[in-house]
Each structure stands twice: as C-alpha cells, then as structure tokens.
Amino acid sequence: MKTLWRFKENVISVRGLVLSGPLSPLLLQHLRCCSGAVIQWQNERVPIKCSDLLDEFTTYCYARDLPRAMSALNALQIQKIWADAVTYSELIKCCLARGAVEQGKRVHQHVFSNGYEPKTFLVNTLMNMYVKFNMLDEAQALFDQMSDRNVVSWTTMIAAYSSAKINNKALEFLILMMRDGVRPNMFTFSSVLRACDDLSNLRQLHCSLLKVGLESDVFVRSALIDVYSKMGQLKCAMCTFNEMVTGDLVVWNSIIGGFAQNSDGDEALTLFKRMKRAGFSADQSTLTSALRACTSLALLEVGRQVHVHVLKFKRDLILDNALLDMYCKCGNLEDAHQIFSQMVEKDVISWSTMIIGYAQNGFSRKALELFKEMKVSGIRPNYITVLGVLFACSHAGLVEDGQYYFHSMKKLFGIDPGREHYGCMVDLLGRSGKLDEAVKLIHEMECEPDAVTWRTLLGACRVHRNMDLAEYAAKQIIKLDPSDAGTYILLSNIYARTQKWEDVMDLRRSMKERGVKKEPGCSWIEVNKQIHAFIMGDNSHPQKEEINKELNQIIWRLKEVGYVPDTNFVLQDLEDEQMEDSLLYHSEKIAVAFGVLSLSREKTIRIRKNLRICGDCHLFVKLLAQIERRSIVIRDPIRYHHFQDGICSCGDYW
DNA sequence: GTAGGGTTAG
Secondary structure: OOOOEEHHHHHEEOOOEEEEEOHHHHHHHHHHHHHHOOOOOOOEEEOOOHHHHHHHHHHHHHHOOOHHHHHHHHHHHHHHHOOHHHHHHHHHHHHHHHOOOOHHHHHHHHHHOOOOOOOHHHHHHHHHHHHHHOHHHHHHHHOOOOOOOOHHHHHHHHHHHOOOOOOHHHHHHHHHHHOOOOOOOHHHHHHHOOOOOOOHHHHHHHHHHOOOOOOOOOOHHHHHHHHHHOOOOOHHHHHHHHHHOOOOHHHHHHHHHHHOOOHHHHHHHHHHHHHHHHHOOOOOOHEEEEEEHHHOOHHHHHHHHHHHHHOOOOOOOOHHHHHHHHHHEEEEEHHHHHHHHHHOOHHHHHHHHHHHHHOOHHHHHHHHHHHHHHHHOOOOOOOOHHHHHHHHHHHHHHHHHHHHHHHHHHHOOOOOOOOOHHHHHHHHHHHOOHHHHHHHHHHOOOOOOOOOOHHHHHHHHHHHOOOHHHHHHHHHHHHHOOOOHHHHHHHHHHHHHHHHHHHHHHHHHHHHHHOOEEEEEOOEEEEOOOEEEEEEOOOOOOOOOHHHHHHHHHHHHHHOOOOOOOOOOOOOOOOHHHHHHOOOOOHHHHHHHHHHHOOOOOEEEEEEEEEOOHHHHHHHHHHHHHHHOOEEEEEEOOOEEEOOOOOEEOOOHH
16 A cells, blocks of 8 residues: 655744644744744654545545545545545535536546445435436436446436436336336426326326325425426316315415416415415515416506515516516516616526517517617527517518518527417518518418418408408418307408308308307406406496496597597407497496596506407597596507507507 | 425517
C-alpha cells in the first residue's frame, strides 16, 4: 500500500503564547509585524491512516462538501479503499443537488472499481441520479446489468419513463416487473398511473391497486384524480376524491385543477372554497387553478380576490402568467399590462398571453408592437405566439402583414403553419372581402379543414352577405359537426329565403332525428362578487320587474336616437320565434339592463355569453354605450367586444 | 438507507 503523507498544522508561538490551526499567511504576517513574534514552523510530515481517510471522506460526504469529498474519494481510489454504501449515497445526493454530472459519474466508476457489484440500494441511488440528470440511457444500462433488482429498482425506471412521457415503456416495465415476481407498491402505482393514456388501462390499474389496498395513499390518489381529469372523466375523478377520509393539499389541488382545466370553473371555485373550509391554505398551484377558473368564467372581482392571495407568495412565473391571462380574459387590459410590465421574468407564455390578450380584445396594433418587442427581448415565438400575431393581423385588416407572417413563419421562426394558422388567414381574407381567395386557401391546406375552419368562412359570408358560399360552408360544417344546431338553423334560413322549402323540411327532419337542439342563450354578469345568470325566456331573477322596466326604458331611449331592431336574420342562426319581440329580450340585453341598474356609470359592464352575439344585440349595445357614455365588454365564445363611444373593438366583424 | 404528486398562453 502506498503511504500518503500530510503536514501537521502550523504551530506558532507569540511571546510564549502558542497558537495552532490553519493560520492564513495574512494573519501570520500581521502577527509578525505587530508583535515581532517568533514563529516556529512545525511542518512535520505524518503518515495518514486508512481509518483517517475513511473518516475524512465520510465527514465531507455528510457535510455535503463536494470538492473535499471528491479529493478524499481520489485518495480512497489510490489506496484501494472502499467506504460503505450509505456514505456513497450521501455523496450522490450531493452531486444531484449541485447538478454535478461529472462528479456523479466518477462516484459510479469508483464504486464499481473493486470488481464487485455494489449493493442494490447503491445501484438504485446511482440509477436515480442518472434519471434526474436526464441520462436515461445510463440509468437503463445500470438497470440492465443489475443481478438483483428490487421494487425500488423497477419503480425508478418506471418513474423515469413515465416522467419522460415514454408511456409504453413505463407500462411495459410494470408487466416485466410483475413477471419477475416483484410486487408493485404505492410508489410504483403513483408513477405508472401517470403514464396511462388509455381509459381501459387506467381502469385496470385502478382495480389492481384497489385489490392490494393502495387507494388510500395520497400520491396514488392524486395521480388517479389527475389522470381521470386529463381524460375528461371528471365523475371518476370526483368519486376518487370523495372516497377520501383524509387527504392533503396536493389531492385538493389535483381535483381543483381537474375542474379548472375542463372548463368547469364553477365546480373548481366551489372546491376551492371547500378546501379552505377544510382548513387547508392555498399554495401557488391552488391559486393558479383558481385563477384559471375565474378566467373561464370571466369573474374579474373574484379574480381580484385571488390576486390578493397571490401577493402573499414570492414571485412565481406560472402564477404570474395565470394572473395575466385572467385580466386579459376578463377584458381588463390595463391591469393585465401592469402585471406584464412588472414581471421580472417573462417566458414565451407570458409574451403570448399578452399578445393574444391584446389581439382578442381588439387591440391589434398593440399586439403587433408587443410582438416586435418580444423579438428584441430574445424570447423565441412558438406556434401559439404566431397564432396570436395572425389573429391580430386579421382583426386589424392588416392583410399584407398577415400574409407576410404566414408565408415566412417557417423561415423566420421554424414553425410549420397548422390548421389554426390557416383559420386565421381564412378570417383575414374573408374579413377583407376576398372570399374566393379564402376558399382557395382552404382547399390548399396541408391538413384537413375542420368545422372551425368552415365556421370562419361562414362568418365572412355573413358579413359580406354571400348566401351561396354560406350555404356551401354550412353544409361542410354539418358534415364535420352534425351536432351544430346554430348552423342547421342558419342553413334552414338560407333555404327559406331562396324558397327551397323541401330542403328546409329535410334539414328540420334531420335535426329532429339527430336530436339536435340549440342551447338557450345565457349571459352572466358579476355584481358585488355575485354571479347573475340570465337565460333567454327565463324570468326567475328576483329583480325581474325592475330589470324589464329598465330594459324597456333603454329601448325607448335608443329608438329616440334612431335604433331600429335588426331583423335581417337570414345569415344568423336565429329562428323565427327569436325574431322581433323576443329579439328584444335576448339574454345579453337583459344582462346589460341589469348592469346599468346595478353598476355606477364609471364601472365597466362586463358580460359573458354562451352563444355568439346577434347583430341586433351588437347594435343595441353599441348605441347604449354611446348614449350612456359607459364602457361595456361582452365576451362570447369566440371573440371579445369592447363597446365605447359608439364603436366596438371587433369592428362590427365577428 | 434508495423510488412517487398538483399549476400558465391558441
């Protein structure tokens, strides 16, 4: 064995006083100057014992002193000494925490260098290190050469493939593991569940884990809730949640997030309140989902309340993005921009959210200006960002800009145009009256046009009153989406106008056969943090008389300034019975009247609708905003309408 | 003593 030496520590004597320890040259010089001290050097060489080396290595590993632990490891290697597995696992943890890949590999090499396979526990730790470093091949190689794999070895690989979204591998490993006689535990299930992208597989796994009684584990439960939600199986997610005796914050977050992501904001907010009543404090993830719920319901005031909770936490990019989106989708661009400008860190989602926010709310120029700023900032636009840019171009009628970005998106940003990009271009061409070019583009699409693409063309036909093309587009829509009641009605109106009575009858018959019904129009308005819903033909609101009186007064005032109900409904999806009288009682008109009644003039009236706004309501609100000198925002399922000073941000095109 | 969780833009 080679002998290693080290120097004893410096010992100095200053006027009889002995100081020892690793004294710095600076201190020595100081002592010499100020005291004229006699410095005795005792640089005696002493041999190092094996046990000292091991002690030293162990101490540095547990102290998480990576540089010293690594030089001690070199000494061990020279001396051909091996420490115990737990000490190495401490060192590996230290490498992981510091992202020290090279050092980690060195430890790997060392523990295998005595010719024996290290303990399973230690190989598992090394495997996990490679997984966390995203070095799946290295982890797999270690796994392959293991002679004794336990449940942790298998679960480590399953979790690795599951989080890398190599789902088939994760599921395959579960089968191989069981064939090998190793029983999966709660760790295994919580990982493999997330690799499930098929409902029947998920049900099978759910049954298996119920059989072995693992359903009460919070990790398993949150995985089940999460995966059921991602598959849109909210009932199953809720059942899993409700069977809980105890749970934790993440389980609550999973179920709240599940509803928020499936556009059931009401249920998400109800659960959010229930969670707080159950004594849990919201964290960033809870608040992000709560904001998403407010966003889908356009609840500005509730969103503001959530914002107050957000301020308790340190800055969080995802949460800031959610907050930004909430203000955009509630039509409050001033607050959205304030959040955006105060964000210390912005990613592609922050920029896209703000660009799309401006574009959807009709502020196209601002959206395009921001896009230029984004490029200067160095953040690379993605598929969705470009979509926002094209959307902005189509809304401002910027045909040339739109065509430029569309044709150069591949070259400039490396993004192939997708169906939605084509949709924006159809909208852009259609809006500017170039209907033939729009149809040509649809036929040139590299991907198949869907119902949304044709609905976009139909929108253009409505504005430019092209009945022939509208008929063609409507037929395509019904082919692709036979449940679209609005389009049936619109097509039937076209047939009626052109006196194709047989076609009208055929269409009505097929609607009946398919059970297609148009859902009733519904508008929501938030007053004093309360949501008021108005459904067409529903008179159940406690203030109905007051509201009707207000609405009639508004109509009277509007008629005085020249308002005539727009009964040209051929290219709208309104039926006969929705005409004239009932036209005056569309849900958004009632909601607006309630807004005028309940909110002071300086407050913006914000309404969310389930159906597209009809031409008459659009005109009604535009005039009302003008004579009342107030700002009104209506969000329909596709667009935003900001009414102010007699004009609408949509430019009368929707 | 080693393995497992929830959140953002169309």
